Amino acid sequence: MPNPDELLAIQGVQDSLICTMGPLFFAAISNGPRSLNTPLTVVAAGMSKWLEIYSAVLMVRVLLSWFPNIPWDRQPLSAIRDLCDPYLNLFRNIIPPLFNTLDVSPLLAFAVLGSLAGILGASTTPY
Numbered sequence: 001m002p003n004p005d006e007l008l009a010i011q012g013v014q015d016s017l018i019c020t021m022g023p024l025f026f027a028a029i030s031n032g033p034r035s036l037n038t039p040l041t042v043v044a045a046g047m048s049k050w051l052e053i054y055s056a057v058l059m060v061r062v063l064l065s066w067f068p069n070i071p072w073d074r075q076p077l078s079a080i081r082d083l084c085d086p087y088l089n090l091f092r093n094i095i096p097p098l099f100n101t102l103d104v105s106p107l108l109a110f111a112v113l114g115s116l117a118g119i120l121g122a123s124t125t126p127y
Contacts, residue, residue: 044120045120045121047120048120048121051113051116051117052117055110055114057080057083057084058106058109058110058113060080061080061085064077064080065103087109088105088109090109095108
């Protein structure tokens with residue numbers, strides 16, 4: 001059992017540690033965690049951004065499909081169709097049209113793209 005003088009010395013050491021380490025701790029966490037720019041995180045960030053751009057192009061394709069008189073054989077519409085239809089066809093084979101007219105496969109296509117972009121985006125952001 002420590003005597004009162006030893007307890008006072010221990011208390012003094014604790015106080016000096018708190019006074020010294022407290023500001024250092026808060027200074028260390030105020031800068032926030034640093035993200036590593038490793039090749040994998042750079043590739044993941046690039047793929048995440050590409051998936052976001054592809055989602056936007058896919059949205060244009062889906063919105064334009066609502067208009068039946070659009071000439072899909074002209075540029076840039078044929079490029080959009082050629083870029084998006086192979087991906088959409090993957091989901092059209094899984095989900096048939098409702099009532100033979102309503103194509104809901106883009107919903108699943110957007111869900112998959114959003115999930116992949118979210119996973120890749122989360123792997124590149126600091127905690």
